[in-house]
Amino acid sequence: MKRRTFLSLGSAAVAGSAFGARTVFAQTKPAKVLRFVPLADLASIDPIVSTAVATRNHAYLIYEGLYGLDANLAPQPQMAEGHLVDDDGKRLTFKLRSGLVFHNGEPVRAADVVASLKRWMKRVPHGITLADRTESLEAPDDRTVVLRLKQPFPAALWLIAKATPSTMPEYLANTDPSQSIKEAIGSGAFRFAPGEYIPGGRAVYERNDRYQPRQEPASYTAGGRQALVDRIEWRSIPDVSTATSALITGEVDWIDQVLPDVLPLLKTSADVSVDRLDQYGLIGELIFNHLQGPTANPAIRRAILAAVDQTSVMRLTMGDDNLWKAPIGCFTPGTPSANDAAMDVLGTPPKSKAEIQAMLKEAGYNNERLVGLHASDHPFYGPMMQVVAARLTEVGFNVDDVTMDLNTVYQRRLSKEPLDKGGWSMFITAGNGFLDFSDPASPNILRGIGEKGFYGWPTNAKLESLRNRWLASGDLAEQKQIAADMQREALTTGHWAPLGQYFQYSAWRNELKGMNKSPVPLFWGVSKG
Structure with missing residues (x-):
């Protein structure tokens, strides 16, 4: 990030050029360059500090973890050769595979892995869960990582495998987890090119020639990660037609994600393939500030849940009924945790204005201002907030719908100040249907750990207790009941408001082969030409 280059993006129609300037590379043979358009630009390079989707996708490109998940969602070794369990399930010993090298040329040591895991365990919900059950985490030698648990915890390996990868050199991993790292150095199949990074414009990744992939076939985030292109360019193009x-x-x-309006046009192109790579979709979320303003009152939050009709939000945002599903609860439809508990508190089917105003009167609402952070440049969050704000205004809320770009939302949501000092009441985001909402352990927003938790900072001891019970249980029927109990608690307290499940199509040139069906865009195994 020391050197900045400028990329000119045009706004031409179909007949014109999308780019005003091209980069020319001096080399003996043409590099295979994959040019990718993400839904949002890369604003942060730190997957521990930021929960942004672009940052997560960036992490899968350059970092690895001890374990990954295969297509059956089972943990499989990635950086590790494997692991041993002893001491009645209280000690896990991992052995690193040979040949692991960071992008700066330094070998990956167990001390780097331990420091990276400890940073993850201080900030990310899955990591915090494991930290609470950890006696010690040590590196007795350069290839051995030893995790000692306070008591047997069968979910430990699953938590490590499901985590967004973030193994980095020890000196970077020692960065305070509340502060962003200054360099993005991993050991993965691609390396980040900091000198070509333009926030809001471009991020570049180059094939890591030192990388030694595993021999097993690639399967979701497990197996061999074959880098089959020389260079990947993320190009931010906010204009849909461009x-x-x-x-x-x-x-x-x-x-990465094609808007519904242009699907028909792309499907008519003989040179383009269109398909749904992510079968789990995204879960729309209306997040409340539990610390400040009217939304600190659970009765007000319940009234908002009752007012917002998921069907209207989804239909006006996505259009085609095949692209969304509503109403939904707290978990992804079709997963074992999905259930119908307390769905009657939601605003689908729509409740009358009189019903909502009666709830507001009982809650003691006196026309206090609600500040909505409205990401007007985001193709899904923007329209969703427009629908939500209009509906809340219609039923009697005083809504200050403040428009801004998405990166400003990311900054504003950090504030815990009162509303008149830059604070906020609500914003919209979305979580991955598999990574974030397929089970009770994963959703950041279902935590109840107050200011140590996700934006909005809800405190709910009952949700925490239920989550711990789910993690400790090995019985599917019991886990399903716990998921229903968690949903009932979350919805009846107005913990957050689910807005529906929506599905994204990806589109790519036919010369790309090996596209991965997965909840996140994975670039290994993808070839060009």
Whole structure:
């Protein structure tokens, strides 16, 4: 990030060029460059500090973890050769596979892995869960990691495998987890090119020639990660028509998430493939500030849940009924944790204005201002907030719908100040249907750990107790009941408001082969030409 380069993005229609300037690379043979259009630009390079989708996708490109998940969602070794369990299940010993090298040329040591895990365990909910059950985490030699638990905890390996990878050199991993790292150095199949990073414009990744992939076939985040292109360029193109034009004319190769309006056009192109790579979809979330303003009152939050009709939000945002599902509860439809508990408190089917105003009167609402952080540049969060704000205004809330770009939302949501000092009441985001909402342990927003938790900072001891019971249980029927109990507690207290499940299509040039079906865009195994 010491050197900045400028990328000119045009706004041409289909017949024109999407880019005003091209980068020319001096080399003996043409590099295989994959040009990717993410839904949002890369604002943070730190997967521990930021929960942004772009940061998570960036992490999968350059970092690895001890274990990954295969297509059956079972933990499989990645950086590790394997592990041993002894001391009645209280000690896990991992042996690193040979040949692991960081992008700066230094060998990966167990001390680097331990420091990276400890940073994860201080900030990320899954990591905090494991930290609470950990006696010690040590590196007795350069290839051995020893995790000692306070008591047997069968979910430990699953938590490590499901985590967004973040193994980095020890000196970077020692960065305070509340502060962003200054360098992005991992050991994965691709390396980050900091000199070509333009926040809001471009991020570049180059093939890591030192990388030695595992021999097993790739399977979701497990197995061999074969880098089959020389360079990956993330190009931020906020204008939908410009991005669509660039794909059709071959100026970009892959659009991560295609907006519903342009699906028909892309499907008519003989040079483009369109498919749903992520079968789990995304879960829309309306997040409340539990510390400040009217939304600190659970009765007000319950009234908001009752007012918001998920069907209206989804239909006006996504259009085609095949692209969304509503109403939903706290967990992804079709997963073992999905249930119908307390769904009657939601605003689907729509409740009358009189019903909502009666709830507001009982809650003691006196026209206090609600500040909504409205990401107007986001193709899904923006329309969702527009629908939510209009509906809340209609039924009697005093809504200050403050428009800004998504990166400003990311900054504003950090504030715990009162509303008149830059604080907020609500914002909209989305979580991955598999990574974030397939089980009670994963959703950041279902934690009840107050200011140590996700934005909004809810405190709920009952939710925490239920989550711990779910993690300790090995019985599927019991886990399903616990999930229902958690949903009932979350919805009846207005912990957050689910807005529906929506599905994204990806589109890519036909010369790309080996596209991965997964909840996140994975670039290994993808070839061009």
